[in-house]
Amino acid sequence: MTRLSVSGEPSPCTNTNRNPRGAxxxxxxxGSSSAVGLVSGGDRPLTSEPPPRWARRRRRSVARTxxxxxxxxxxxARELSKREEEKLDRLIAIGEEASAQQDTANELRRDAVIxxxxxxxxxxxxxxxxxxxxxxxxxxxxxxxxx
Numbered sequence: 001m002t003r004l005s006v007s008g009e010p011s012p013c014t015n016t017n018r019n020p021r022g023a024x025x026x027x028x029x030x031g032s033s034s035a036v037g038l039v040s041g042g043d044r045p046l047t048s049e050p051p052p053r054w055a056r057r058r059r060r061s062v063a064r065t066x067x068x069x070x071x072x073x074x075x076x077a078r079e080l081s082k083r084e085e086e087k088l089d090r091l092i093a094i095g096e097e098a099s100a101q102q103d104t105a106n107e108l109r110r111d112a113v114i115x116x117x118x119x120x121x122x123x124x125x126x127x128x129x130x131x132x133x134x135x136x137x138x139x140x141x142x143x144x145x146x147x
Contacts, residue, residue, distance in 0.1 A: 051059075
């Protein structure tokens with residue numbers, strides 16, 4: 001049996017000798033004619049005969065397997081998409097929480113700066129009042145010692 005390449009010429013990697021009578025063929029299932037050449041796909045005879053029943057069943061089986069695999073892949077893709085969306089939602093929530101905490105921290109810092117400034121002003125005023133009080137006391141002491 002000769003297997004044809006895409007160009008229509010015999011392929012150099014296939015055996016052109018026919019199998020001896022009674023030997024199992026590795027290229028065709030038993031019961032199919034080895035006298036008919038195959039097209040470059042290897043699965044359709046050159047004549048217009050419909051494919052054998054076993055080939056139709058095999059194709060249907062392969063098609064069902066592929067359809068089941070595709071359905072499973074779609075299901076897995078949906079599940080993965082759902083998980084990724086949940087992760088993104090969690091990350092967004094964490095980001096929003098972190099942003100809110102950052103806003104709170106910034107507000108607390110501003111409040112702390114204002115409180116420190118007020119405290120510094122109060123200390124300055126108290127120091128000024130204490131110094132004024134000491135000066136008045138010193139003046140009284142001086143005036144009392146003169147008299």
